[in-house]
Amino acid sequence: MVTISSLKVRHGSRTAYNYYNCRCKKCRAGHALRAKQYRARKKEQILTDNPPHGELSTYNNYGCRCEPCREVKKASRKKGGMQ
Ligand SMILES: [Zn+2]
C-alpha cells in the first residue's frame, strides 16, 4: 500500500482525501470545508438560476431540500424507482 507520507501530497488537499483515501485530521477537515463550500455554491446557484421546485432534478442537481423538492423525492422513493 502506498503511504501518503512517501509522496509529495499535501494533507488536507482533495488529492490526499479522494485519491489516497487519507482520513487524517487535516484531510477530513479539508474535505468538510470543501463540502461546506460546495453546498454554499449550490445554494447560491438555486438563488440565481431559480429552478422549478417540486422537481426531482432540482432536488438532485441543486441539492435543494425545500419542502416541495423533498416531497417529490419522497414520492419517487415510494414508487420504488431506482435512479
Ligand atoms: Zn491526510
Ligand SMILES: [Zn+2]
Ligand atoms: Zn426546492
